[in-house]
Amino acid sequence: MRKFCAALATSLLLTGPVTAECGGGFADFVGDLKAEAQARGFASSVTTAFFDGVVQDQAVLRADRRQGVFQLPFTQFARRLISANRIEAGRANAVRWDSVFDRVEQDYGVSRHVLLAFWAFETDYGSYQGDFNTRDALVTLAHDCRRPELFRPQIFAAMELFAQGDFDPQRTTGAWAGEIGMVQMLPEDILDNGVDGDGDGQVTLKTSVPDALMSGGKMLQSLGWRAGEPWLQEVRLPEGFDMSLTGLPTVKPVTEWQALGVQGRSTPLQSGYSGSLILPEGHGGPTFFAYPNFNVFFEWNQSFTYVLTAAYFATRLGGAPIFDAGSPQPALSGEQMMLLQRKLQDRGFDVGEIDGILGSGTRAAVRAVQKELGLPVDAWPTKALLDRL
Template sequence: MRGAAILWALLIFLHTAGAATAQSAPCGGPFPDFVDGLKREAERRGLDPATVERFFANVRQDPDVIRADRRQGVFQLPFVEFSRRLISQNRIENGRRNAQRHAAVFDRIEREIGVPRGILLSFWAFETDYGAVQGDYNTRDALVTLSHDCRRPGLFRPQVFAAIELYAQGDLDPDGTTGAWAGEIGMVQMLPRDILEHGTDGDGDGRVSLKTSPPDALLSGAKMLESLGWRANEPWLQEITVPRGFDWALSGLEGTRPVSEWAALGVRGRNAPLGPGALQASVIAPQGRLGPIFLAYPNFNVLFEWNQSFVYVTTAAYFATRLEGAPIYDAGTPEPGLSGDRMKALQRKLAGMGHDVGGVDGILGAKTRIAVREVQARLGLPADGWPTPALLDRL
């Protein structure tokens, strides 16, 4: 689900913002006192006091939400293993069936917004298995619990007030609405504020029903992607090959250049021609130069606004290409990676050398990849950003 994925993996931005967040959004302390503070703030925001009281009447702190928030092991998996876990033949077949079943909705979205069906089907699959598994955590309790927890209150506190607004509009039942552990609701897992801003009635019944109406959920998800900067009718990810002797120091999401320049360097599409030459793009190798290699276009970066995990976004983007007809990637023979504990050891070592790794968490995030690439270049190794036991031993 998007909740489990997106909010386990807000690792980069939220780690650095944590201290300031804690000051700007009070957290912790006795739970009843904290709830009273939320009520006062809701009223200061102009929300009806009686509505606020009813919203919080039966609120409770949910320890299961905190336990779910602390689980991050799945994001320590390398790309090939992670993608093989998420992409099953059943998900592919169900994706194709849903593409046919809701063809009119997808046609409308592609015509009016320019978000391709593969992208929406991919997130629909990964977040809720096409609506089958939407989560059974009470949405209000989850949001209030995570607002009280001092790890990321600045992310969740505004969602509480958005949930109150949804309640006032008749679109959320404080005691009955359920979803993901991090407060997302519906088939494509949207937070309350996203629903307020982008929720769309796709089936024309006068309601926005993200839990039960695929047209509502898909159109709302597309509107959100559009607001995040999705560029209509442009590619997002493409499997490529690179020539022998390719300079891996040029790779990584920060190594952006026009497609025409990549072509001049010998980059080729593995299964189809490269995108328009003027488009900016980056060469990414999720498991190093010996594993799958992709060209990431500007729309790929937009997906990080939906979910901050590199391995999740790459897998979702790749799955979207599969649903649109691309063949299975060439897995290659990647070098062994690092376990969670050894990844933490590497991150500590890199941090001690002055690199910003975004936190010692055992997850190969964007900042750790950049630091690895810099160290590899300094040691005269192929700078593909993939940390191996050999690299850790060298350090």
């Protein structure tokens, strides 16, 4: 699933004399969308047919508010998503679709293991792609005022696909958040990056593996993927390492990290690159080195835990060993994390939504408070830190 940041989504909006605001009555909102579609140049027949029978889907709203899995720490989350069956299926698919992956790597420079990881996590290699009506999901989420800047542009992108004959507003289904196909792409991404990988003259992401994989590869390239470069590697830190140097904001050349004693756990760090150290569960847990390509994963999904798990799974598919889980301090519960976020907010930190999820804003605030209190600056909130606050 790709989630745009608000600023990017807003920049993609087309201006026009009519703007459909979120909230209010659903029927009035749809009426405003129809007027905006006309202002954007869609034919009346296209507009009428696209919105015919549209409904507000309460199941979509419930799904949007039920994302507690992202409260899990990395180790638990990774063990939940990565199974022996998924690894075996990934390796089997790598063989089965070897020629397609060769084309992806040649044309877009994206490793097959990265695409396999997304294919696995998004739809279990295409076996479950979601059964929500895509049009209804997009209109429902655009009407909801949580993230209208993300979903409203997708409605008109879906309309463009419909006008081209590549979208059926009555029958096209997918994930609750409007993504379609085996690697779950939003309509705007399909317009920009859809590839006819099997040569049948259509881009069919739900049933054509070549179309889905080629489109996913092109999208990752468009998001900044650097051809042929690594993305993640497990490492070991020396005793007494300065934990304040960890975290994505601190970027150094590999040679400097090596001089500080950082070593690859199973293979040497790859010279010629820069990167950052990631401690998803603090200084007692696993440690990874993030190369520049790791940041592209955040353009696909903004959940730190999901991104790290997908990037790690891609390395596993490429032959990396199971990570060393170490002995991290226990994670805070969801309620404890929300209490921590409120306490950090009271101290003037911007932690975003009080949601119990250890996102980038909360991590940055935790680091600042750890430094202030003389604790290891590893961005991992513990019960001891919560008690100190």
